[in-house]
Amino acid sequence: MDAELVRSLSPRRPAGKREQTKVQNRHLILEAARRVFAELGYGATTVRDIIRATPLASGTFYNYFKSKEEVFQAIQDESALRIRPRLHEERAKAATIEEFISGTFLTFFEFVAEDQANFRALRRSTDALHVRMDTPEIIAGFEELRQDIVAATEKGLFPPVDADFLMAAMVGVAFEVAERMLRRSDRGPAEAAAFATALFMGGINALPAGRMGGANGGGA
Amino acid sequence: MDAELVRSLSPRRPAGKREQTKVQNRHLILEAARRVFAELGYGATTVRDIIRATPLASGTFYNYFKSKEEVFQAIQDESALRIRPRLHEERAKAATIEEFISGTFLTFFEFVAEDQANFRALRRSTDALHVRMDTPEIIAGFEELRQDIVAATEKGLFPPVDADFLMAAMVGVAFEVAERMLRRSDRGPAEAAAFATALFMGGINALPAGRMGGANGGGA
DNA sequence: CAGGACCGTGACACAACGTCAACTTTTGCG
DNA sequence: CGCAAAAGTTGACGTTGTGTCACGGTCCTG
Structure with missing residues (x-):
């Protein structure tokens, strides 16, 4: 009785064991998946590979996810969930177009640099192939950007642009x-943010002078 | 003897039967794959699905492609091969930045609109997921754009931009x-080309005024 | 402490994979 | 023209992956 009372009142659940393992299993699967995707690439990975990288049985996997696609989605969504609020906040407090633009890009690029492990490994597939996947949460992030653009336009911050294309x-x-x-x-x-911001603020002629080539001298 | 002579001299091969069916089979597979990918989405499609959509046996498929990834690549590469020369030519004859930019975008968007069937169907996967894949031929196209930018810069057409980032x-x-x-x-x-060109020529403030929202009033 | 809800387990039936020995068709050559 | 070698096709096969489900154990509730 006390236990129940405490649980219902306490803001942070002491968590029943049931619930605890549920969280843990989900985490185990996602961690394993991250490792396997990074090693084999998304395309070559099978659900079985992920299960094997886990102490769980195959049936358990399917209690949490329907397929490798869903696991992938969950991983991507976790990233999206972390960065979306930051981006939105950055844009909400922008007083000028430039703040809106540079805040968005700098936040994004910094996030990518930190999150490199996820971002890069998950995008590398077999061979020279490169796979990109937009999950619902990511799409929601795009939509939020569009709405932020519309809002900024209504505040008179932006000229009356095509918000959809600009997004x-x-x-x-x-x-x-x-x-x-x-x-x-x-x-x-x-540097990446400076480049992108200058492009959106004034086009090519406004871009910072940079080395003309890329970093990669070799290649095909 | 005559046959051989004619074959070796003639610029267009009368084509040995062997070679003829080889071309035909490859075509059969690619056509079938296009249909299946469009119907099931890339992710859900199996090699067997493609084979079934073909009059061929499973072993034959593997004489032409190693996997569905390779088939997908071949389809994408076919498109890339069609548009790459057009883009390059457009940029080669550009006398101003604006021609360089608008020529590239307009050519690309027109191609996409024509090629919609390929472009769109191949990018639609299960659910709301969206998969993009860069094949070697497409990557080569990117590299070509980069080099065209470098060349244009050397001709004094472009300011000394970071060609890699601009590409x-x-x-x-x-x-x-x-x-x-x-x-x-x-x-x-x-309209799409006008938008992109204006963006690159002068940034946001140069963008043509458009309806602020997108076309899609509904959605999530 | 008992009974039920919940969930992990791994064996199973089924489908997809990639290979290969046997077979058929084409080609080169006498 | 005919024949033997080369090239290519076929589909059955062993293997691996897929998703499910009846069973059994653990946790929760009263």
Whole structure:
């Protein structure tokens, strides 16, 4: 009786054992999946590979996820869930277009740099192939950006742009430049954000002067 | 003897029967794959599904491709092979930055609109997931863009920009805006290209005024 | 402490994978 | 033209992955 009372009143659950293992199992699976995806690549990984990297039985896996796609989604969503509020907040407090833009890009690129392990490993697949997957949570993040643009426009911050296309452009630049940034040692989040911000603020002619080539001298 | 002589001299092969069916089988597989990918989505498709959509035996499939990934690659590469020269030519004859930029985007968006069947179906997977895959031929296209930017810079056309990041930014905008364009009925290649060009020429403030929201009033 | 709810377990039936020995068709050559 | 070697196709097969479910153990509730 006391136990129940305490549990219901306490803000942080002492957690029944049942619930505890549920959280733990989910975590075990996601951790294992991260390792396996990183090692084999997303495409080559099978549900069985993930299960084997876990102390659990195959049936248990299916109590938590329907497929490897769902596991992948969950991993991506975890990242998206961590960064989405930061991005939104950054834009909410922006007083100028430039703050809106640079805040968004800098936050994103810094996150990517920290989160490199997830971001990069999960995008590397077999061979030279590169797979990108937009999960519901990520799509929600895009939609939030669009709405933030609309809101900024209504506040008179932005000119009356096509919010849908502008959102798409920002998303495209963010992901593609982030990827390049990770492959280069001579450019970090600050430089990437400066580049993207200058592009959106004034176009090509406003871009900071940079080395003309890329970092990769070799390659095909 | 005559046969051999004719074959070796003639520029267009009368084609041995062997070689003929080889081309045909490859085509059969790719056509079947296009249909199956479009119907089931890339992720859900199995090699067996593709084979079943073909009059061939399973062993034959493996004479042509190692996996569904390779089939997918071949399909993508076919598209890339069609558009790459057009893009390069467009940029080669550009006398100003604006021609370079708008030529690239307009050509790309027009291609996407024509090629919609391939472009869209192949990117739709199960549920709301969206998969993008960069094949060697596509990567080569990116590299070509980078080199064209370097060349344009050396001709004094471009300011001394970071060609690597600029290439990434253009690629990101191209793909992401293309995707949006396809989902909207109120914007075609011309509008999409105008948008992207204005963005790169002068940043947000130079963008054409557009409806602020997107086309999709509903959604999540 | 008992009974029930909950959930982990691994064996199972089924489907997909990639291979290979046997077979068929084409080609090169006398 | 005919024949032997080369090339290519076929589908059955062993193997591996898939998703389910009846069983059994553990935790919760009263």
